[in-house]
Amino acid sequence: MTPGTVAVIGGGIIGALVARRLLDRHPDAGVLLLDQDVVGGGASRRSAGLHFPRGASPRVRRMSAYSQDFYERLRTERPATPIYPVAMSVLSRAAPTELATVYARPVRRESTPAVLTACGAEVRVGRDISVWDVAGAQYADVHRLVQTLVTEVRPRGTVREGVRVTALDPGGRGAYGVGLSLSTGERLTVDRVVLAPGPWLSAPAWAALVAPLGVRVKKVVALHVDHRATGTDRALVFHDEDAFLLPLAYRGHWLFSYTSPDWDVDPDRVAAGLGAEDVERARACLGRYAPALAERCTSGRVFCDAYSPTGQPLVCPLDPERRVVFAGAANGSGYRLAPAIAAEAVQSFDPSGNGSSR
Ligand SMILES: Cc1cc2nc3c(=O)[nH]c(=O)nc-3n(C[C@H](O)[C@H](O)[C@H](O)COP(=O)(O)OP(=O)(O)OC[C@H]3O[C@@H](n4cnc5c(N)ncnc54)[C@H](O)[C@@H]3O)c2cc1C
Structure with missing residues (x-):
């Protein structure tokens, strides 16, 4: 069954993959991808883009495996x-049984080294810490990946950048459509909408529709470490701190990502730059493992992401007729889970279950 005309609102990694998948699954659908900015300019532009095969719940582990296969296929093609x-x-103090559940096929090192080397410096490994090697990780230049994906959408669908959606009205324009108002002054009616707004949850057009989901926006910070990264360097994940050191070879430096405690930030304000507190928190976290590196964190990237109350991404209808589907709130994992989120969103238009990520 063709879903008719579908507007995908938000051209980040999730919206780009939704648009692509819609066109692959339903070549007859009319797909309109709308972004208030140039595509890939939101959270996707600032993403560290790390995929690691892990998930705290069976659904997220399934999504992670699905997305890993998808990205591998894309690279091969x-x-x-x-x-x-x-x-x-x-690196973790957690029980082996916990790690073996969360990560896909982790291999524990038989003897734990007292130090590891990363980013040209020593990383201390405490006696209570075990070291596990995990295969299947990758990272992406997410901004560039979104441009590539949207370039493939253009010949088959319509892409409109710099066009903000100012009103979204499920069922408001007759019994069968969703009304949209755009910043250009246009009004249109489409059959369905996939709403992939990243952290722009409080946009007037959908704040009331999205509020019952209980999604909140949290600051996400990653520091840049000025040390040359190469394609043979190894990423280190500090599992207990939810932090990682990643060699960004394509940019020629390393990145340290840690968990910021700042909730309910505004995506239109938060990108103003690193604050002293951001740097201090990152240094305190990294300093526990690699004091020499902490002092070298002098720049970075600051933005935010949408977090769901369950810790799992959300793909769910926002209206009783299921014409508007929300896709996002991936809790700082929106790159690595985006293919599975897109698959679930498109599958929600196809109750037969064909093409699900499940
Ligand atoms: C610093 C940082 C590091 C990260 N590191 C990782 C990582 O290592 N691994 C990982 O998996 N994830 C990571 N993430 C999270 C990941 O980047 C996000 O989860 C993902 O990019 C979200 O994609 P999205 O498409 O939902 O949102 P976005 O990329 O934000 O896209 C939403 C789009 O909606 C558009 N939009 C909003 N409002 C409107 C409107 N009214 N009208 C039209 N368009 C609108 C915006 O312009 C934007 O382009 C990181 C995030 C940050 C900030």
């Missing part, structure tokens, strides 16, 4: 895709 495999080790 188009070798120029900006996705780069990376070796990875996980």
Whole structure:
């Protein structure tokens, strides 16, 4: 069954993959991808873009495996895709049974080294910490990947950038359509909408529709470490701190991502730059493992992401007729889970279940 005309609102990694999948599954559908900015300019532009095969719940583990296969296929089909495999080790005090559940096939190192080397410096490994090697990790230049994906959408669908959706009215324009008002003054009616707004949850057009989901916006910060990264360097994940050190070879430096505690930030304000507190928190976290590196964190990237109350991404209808589907709130994992989120969103138009990520 064709879903008719579908507006995908938000041209980040999730919206781009939704548009692509819609066109692949339903070549007869009319797909309109709308973004208030140039596509890939939101959270996707600032993303560290790390994929690691892990998930705290069975659904997220399934989504992670699905997305990993998807990205691997994309790389095989188009070798120029900006996705780069990376070796990875996980450091943790957690019980082996916990790690073996969360990560896909982790291999514990038989003897735990007292120090590891990353980013040209020593990383201390406490006696209570075990080291696990995990295969299947990769990272992407997510901004460039979105441009590539949207370039493929253009000949088959319509892409409109710099066009903000100012009103969204499910069922408001007759019994069968969703009314949209645009910043250009246009009004249109489409059959369905996939809403993939990243952290722009409080946009007047959908704040009331989205509020019952209980999604909140949290600051996400990653510091840049000025040390040359190469394609053979290994990423280190500090599992207990939800932090990682990643060699961004395509940019020629390392990145340290840690968990910021700042909730309910505004995506239109938060990108103003690193604050002293951001740098101090990152240094305190990294300093526990690699004091020499902490002092070298002097720049970075600041933005935010949408977090769901369950810790799992949300793909769900926002209206009783299921014409508007929300896709997002991936809790700082929107790159690595985006293919599975897109698959679930498109599948929600196809109750037969064909093409599900499940
Ligand atoms: C610093 C940082 C590091 C990260 N690191 C990782 C990582 O290592 N691995 C990982 O998996 N994830 C990571 N993430 C999270 C990941 O980047 C996000 O989850 C993902 O990019 C979200 O994609 P999205 O498409 O939902 O949102 P976005 O990329 O924000 O896209 C939403 C789009 O909606 C558009 N929009 C909003 N309002 C309107 C409107 N009214 N009308 C039209 N368009 C509108 C915006 O312009 C935007 O382009 C990181 C995030 C940050 C900030």
